[in-house]
Amino acid sequence: MTGVSYDLLVIGDVNPDVVLGPVSGLEFGQREQLVEHGRLVLGGSAAIMACGAARLGLRVAFAGRVGDDAAGAFVRQALAARGVDVGRLVVDPRLPTPLTAIVTTGDGDRAILTSSGCLAATGPRDVPADLLAGARHVHAASFFLMPRLARSLADVFAEARAHGATTSLDTNDDPAARWDRALLDPVLKVTDVLLPNAAEARALSGQEQLTDAVESLTRHGPAVVVKDGADGALARLGGELLRVGAVPVEPVDAVGAGDSFDAGFLAARLRGLDPRACLRLAAACGSLSTRAHGGTAAQPTWDEACAAADPKGNA
Template structure:
């Protein structure tokens, strides 16, 4: 590829996360006040966390998306710049606010996520400069179901990127409506090289309960499927073969954004030329190590740290 300016373009969501917890015994309504051990204002959004993780791993990263003309937008823009992400293509919406997310954690590692989508609903094809697609090695998109306008055009974006020699990846994340619209998603999967769901998302998208079967089903539409499976590690399925890598043992402090750091690790490893097993091991290490601090970006590892944490065959 000639004229490449970036290793990675991330098209997705960015917002402040207010993370509070852990809550013990469930949320109490009725205007009761509960005290928790910690509260943080941190950079959030699947796309933004993935972009920061990739930059931390040494990639040249650009971000395309949308924020509001408000203090929340200024906060996330500054946070990404501080982590080495080029935000010159991050659009400022003149009308709609920056998305906001509140995350309530529990002592057992679970969390509830409340998101006000703000300008995510307005993010679309026009927010992705055509020239940028010709200047990257890889294009990643996140939060498919939170950005319906972009979702309807994402197959066109990915096809254009591929025409210029780039590879593509997608992390759909959750569907808050619970519809998992395959009619919308399937055209995108046909131009997606890597699909990166977690275990629950893979099952919802495929209709299969057994995880290897879920991954195999999703490969029929074209991509290699890489499934994040929490404490069980992760698995990858090419359609012809599948493999699993165990989790890296850590004492997690905060699992927010771990899947996005995993995505960053897998894409970075593939762009460095690592094989499937080694890439999966690096990705698992990146996801695991990211849980060592509060928020999605504070503990994201460097490339050397991630490789040092992998099994011998993944180094």
């Protein structure tokens, strides 16, 4: 490709996260509960992934939409402070920036409450053609949260590919629990890498066994890389079924770990690492990101991730 300005264009959601916890259970009836930790941090799967990729040394641009409000100013500043180009991030004059509250438990689980704000208005016009033409790779996240963009994402990816870029998708959860394959399948045909977590892979494929889910999704076109929490990751890459373990850490907060995993995998792939090395590097990035509260505070540098992925120095 010629005229490349960015290693990575990330398309999708960005919002403030209010992360509270841990709690053993929510009590209604106007009961006030005290928790040990509370943080206002950058959120959104796409935004956390973009920050992780920039931290790993990639040139990253972000395409999406925020409101003309304090929350929008907060996330724009947070992205820019982490090295992500937000020059083309659209400001919606009418709808507010999305807001998310995350309530964590002591065992790594969490409940996520999101006010979608301008997410539903995010569409293909929010993805500038020159960014698609100037990126080596295009990644989209939170597919089911942005129905207008989802309906056009196949065309967006096809345009990126026409310019020589590769593509990837992390669908994230579907709040409606429909997992609409009629909407998704055209996108998978122009997706190089699909990056679900284990629960999402099972829901998307209808297969309970994770290996069956990977094989089923691979038949629709993309390479499939599945994040499996403390059990590491499973992938069908280069015709081979691969599994790697997680990097042992003392986790503080797992919010955004999957997005940091995505960043690690794509950074390694864009550097030309072999499939197993890409998977190991991704698992390291996901694990290391859990060392602090919020999705971006503990994201590793490239050297830190490589050292954790290959502690014997064999990479």
